[in-house]
Amino acid sequence: MRTPEEISQHLLDAARKAGAEAADAIVLDESSVSVEVRSGALEAAERSEGTDLGLRVFLGQRQAIVSSSDSRSETLTAMAERAVAMAREAPEDPFTGLANEAQLIRDWDIQALELCDPAPEPTAEDLLNDALAAESAALTVDGVTQVSDAAAAYGTHRVHLAATNGFSGGYERSSRSTSCVAISGQGTGMERDYDGDSRTFQSDLRNPDQIGRTAGERAVAQVGARKPATGVYPVLFDERISSSLIGHLLGASNGISIARGSSWLSDCLGQQVLPEHLSLIEDPHRRRMSGSRPFDAEGLPTQRRAIIENGVLTGWTLDLSSARKLKMASTGNATRGVSGPPSPSNWNLSLTQGERSRAELLRDMGTGLLVTSMIGSTINPNTGDYSRGASGFWIENGEITHPVNECTIAGNLRDMLLRIIPANDARPYLSRVVPSLLIEGMTLAGN
Structure with missing residues (x-):
């Protein structure tokens, strides 16, 4: 398993070898897990992981972009060759091009931004409990007839950007969310409203009981x-x-x-x-x-x-x-x-x-x-x-x-x-x- 930085550098090397005069590469590595509940039971659970790659090459003022979700070496080589061939046929754009070296950021303190929660990833059971708590709280509101959706999710997102002008940098971020959609009334008189919260750090997330209760109160107020x-x-x-x-x-x-x-x-x-x-x-x-x-x-x-x-x-x-x-x-x-x-x-x-x-x-x-x-x-x-x-x-x-x-x-x-x-x-x-x-x-x- 290669890191996003290693993949991006491999793409740049392949682009140079294929004949690109300049290039940049972006690698996105993402994972997420989410659950939805309905009527006190699990409705859906989903987990996804994937890596997406993008390569932009330049021939003079012509550019072309290719993308893939396959990071094998032979795929990276094929991407570079395809991008260079496309750039040869592309129209000129007098405004395209990479930043010059003097414009690039020199150093940064990624830790100071606190973009990624160091706490352990929540389990599917943790997310399920949050979604169930939000649904239950909404249903306790007098006038709420049903909850159409209560969900909780967690995800991480890593990005790395590299270019032939010398720039190379990346960071990771996390997100944790809970949401609830409540319905009030009957038949043609039904109304719905919602509440939700999404935070970088799990400890900052609002209580699921509060989220569900607020969604219910908002729905009832619309009757x-x-x-x-x-x-x-x-x-x-x-x-x-x-x-x-x-x-x-x-x-x-x-x-x-x-x-x-x-x-x-x-x-x-x-x-x-x-x-x-x-x-x-x-x-x-x-x-x-x-x-x-x-x-x-x-x-x-x-x-x-x-x-x-x-x-x-x-x-x-x-x-x-x-x-x-x-x-x-x-x-x-x-x-x-x-x-x-x-x-x-x-x-x-x-x-x-x-x-x-x-x-x-x-x-x-x-x-x-x-x-x-x-x-x-x-x-x-x-x-x-x-x-x-x-x-x-x-x-x-x-x-x-x-x-x-x-x-x-x-x-x-x-x-x-x-x-x-x-x-x-x-x-x-x-x-x-x-x-x-x-x-x-x-x-x-x-x-």
Whole structure:
């Protein structure tokens, strides 16, 4: 059994021998175990292990990528020969290529990030007990008629990246999760909701009883939902789903969208896009976070940066290719799998929290909608026009009166984001730390 580092170096050697002028290789070694229960009994159990390989070769400004799940020596040689043959027929890309030596990370302290739990891997029985506990807790909630799914899982993920420019590095991360989906009501009046938690360290995971109970309480709270009135109202995006708004902003500030000219933020660099007291910080060095890493998929050091500072958009999210297209420097945000080239993506994020609680925002909004779940979306990437299906709770005189569903909320993201009012309820242990967000004057389509 060879290590991911040994496999990646073998791929590079094979690429050079096949005639590649430059190359990089990525090796992903993953294992996972999961269980699902239903009605107090084991419903499904699954364990998987596998190694996936990706090789990218360059001939001048032509590149080609091949992938495999077979790490035998003869397969690595065949991959390299195939990739070089493909590169000879590929069109030229003036923006492709490896990082130069001066751009590469020199050293890093992987232990400081605590990406992998040193505790023993949980047994299948441990996972089964967690799933059963979550299901049982949900069923104790008055009004819950069944649990459609309760599950627990554990996994490890090793990655190693090597390139002919001299970079070679890797790390391992772990994850442990528990989830529960509860159903309330009968027949056409059935409603469902969920709760779950996923952590790097098992000791940080929330209690399965709490997860199941919360899922049950959320499902029961949805009973009797009806359509709200059509009109213009304030909308409070619950902390569970508020990060989706920030996700739309991140998508619009992604270097690929900017380079293509297909972003509603294209002309907003250096301009105010959030209220002036809010900042959006990216920090890939937070401990025990799924979005943490010392270097990106091109061997560049990751860095803490203010994507938005005091409401002003400071820059785009870039990998090497998109940076070259825009005549800028990479922000160290490249990600990649084994079958495609790098592309820019974001790491851990946090939005400035407000001074008021969610309850205080509800009280002050008067009449409007608290959104706890969203389905579907129609987002115009060029204009930022926004429309999504939503469900949640109706607010009258600052208090929740009844659940609502089958409605649509609409607006324009550029205008919406400039009006957001944050609560102070963000969960600090998530990779995206975003509180509940109130936006006044949104169009609501219901009855």
